[in-house]
Amino acid sequence: MAASSIRRELTLWVFTGLALGVLIAAIGTYLRARDEANALFDYQLKEMAASLTDAPFAPGPLPGVGGAPGADALVVQIWDRNGVQLYLSQPRRDLPQNAQLGFTDVHTSGGDWRIFSTLAAGQVVQIAQPMSARRDLATSMALRTIVPLLAVLPFLALLIAYTIARGLKPLARVADAVASRSPASLDALPDHGLPAEVTPLVHALNGLLQRLQHGLDAQKSFIADAAHELRTPLTAVHLQAQLAERAGTEAERSAAMRELKSGLARATHLVEQLLTLARQEPGVAEPPLRDVDLTGLARSTIEDMAPLAAAKKVDLGLEIEAAQPDGGSAVRAQAAVCARGDPDALRTLLTNLVDNALRYTPPGGRVDVSVGREAGTARSPWDGAHAAPLGSAEPAAARTGNRSFLSVSDSGLGIAAEERERVFDRFYRGRAAAASDPVHGSGLGLAIVKSIAERHGAEVSLGPGLEGQGLSVRVSFPPDAA
């Protein structure tokens, strides 16, 4: 069956209503006409009986009763005081031979009868009339009322169809307006001259279009930024390739190729980071969250990054911390630290943090990955172990319940307090970082971290790093549901 249609529904129900109305009118007219016919004929029977009893019966044709005996004809019987039948107008009729004074309804094999009997001047006069006469009259009266109605019915139908089509036109107009626009045009649909029923639909559509526009704008500016950011490493590669081409000696060529390779590595890194960021965008495929063992995650990430750390001569290690909200039990530290999350995304987050830390920590420096539990209401995470002055980016951890955290601290360059908000912006690179890094980072690492953290409802905060210098990035997961 086709989809539901307002026009079909409306037409169906209006016509059903109309047909029911005509039917009810017919039944009503019939019932009323029958009542009126009853009263009229009863009166007639009474009058006739009265006229017959005005004078004692004398055999002979009766006035008003005679004529050809038809189906509708009245039947008259007269008895004398002794019950001897004096007269029967239609002998063949099968009527009861007794009389009950007043009106009675009688069923006989010949049909239903209405009978009026009266006693006057020593005679019983009984007049009977077949009910069919009354029914015929009522039916014909009802028909006379209905037929004109039935006659105008086609015109009514046309009018209704026209009205419905007219009423639905604004919807068709909106549909046309939506259908005829190009995919690029997300302007609001016109809402003037629309009926009150359609306006909310158009407004809702316009709201959706506006949100789409915002989303598209964000995408467009991201793509523009990404294209711009890609152009820089590609320019470098392009130039390095030209130098390789120009190289005259073997030594020059191999030096140029080395430069070219590092340029390619940088461009590749940027593309990978862009892809990672695109995958972390909200609204892509959201895998279900499950319990992730943060300690295990930290261990395996450190294993993966260890060669890079060794190459940079940076001491990379894992610390397991635990808050002791109940007065201190060392056993807790052994318990697995878990958080609800998407394991792949969390691995990306941690890898980016460690990669960043390694990138900006000079040889001989140190990078600590910490996982642990903290009381949500407890002290600032920068107390205690890191006796460094509190930065402005101190997190507002004021919720109750224990929460898991991941943090990566380094003894590197750090980020100036006034830059800490901006470093999460895409393509923003810290000043110290930009100045020191011979091979540019993508400027996307912390944007990726932020995007993943937001998906997990986790807070990211920046603080001072190890030994009073460097940077510490802490990702605090939401408190456990108590």
Added chain:
Amino acid sequence: MRVLLAEDDPMIGASVRQGLRQDGFTVDWVEDGIAAELALAENVHDVLVLDLGLPRKSGLDVLRGLRRRDDRRPVLILTARDAIADRVAGLDAGADDYLTKPFELDELAARLRALLRRGAGRASPLLVQGAIELDPASRQVRHRGQPVALSAREFRLLEALMARPGAILSRAQLEEKLYGWNESVDSNAVEVHIHSLRKKLGADTIRNVRGVGYALGSSGMSA
């Protein structure tokens, strides 16, 4: 010719510097706007290659400041944004030419030569002084129609002298043309190069004005 390169990307900067050096330019490289202004204040560079997206002070601001001081040295801007509005803004701020990244090193060098030529008011790409013909693009020198092999420094020195015919350049000025910031200058390097040029092109090619400096010799013009 001495070029000031202001480019914040280390890879691009290193490659452009190397490429321009191969093309016979003396190149100094700065990585931010403030450093660019300091270098410009030395007034030793002939042309500025300016990236618009510099940290600390944007390329456009550097350019506007330069023109406000009525500094007429040619400026070529490098931009990663290829929107027309960006290029228009750069040209309107006083740039003489632009290149959109990525670009070819050969094209950059050619455009710089063209800028220098126009800045000197010459139409011909060849520098000609009497019997000496110098082609900055192919880096070839001919004397009386015969090609002469010059070292890179000799070529630069001759180019500097030929670029401003009739002018007397001091030893310090010639050193500035010949050596970038990180290149060490031997105390008598200029004299050594002059000597060798005279040997290759004729003793009276280059005149020494005692206490002032060097100029192309009159004999070179008349011959």
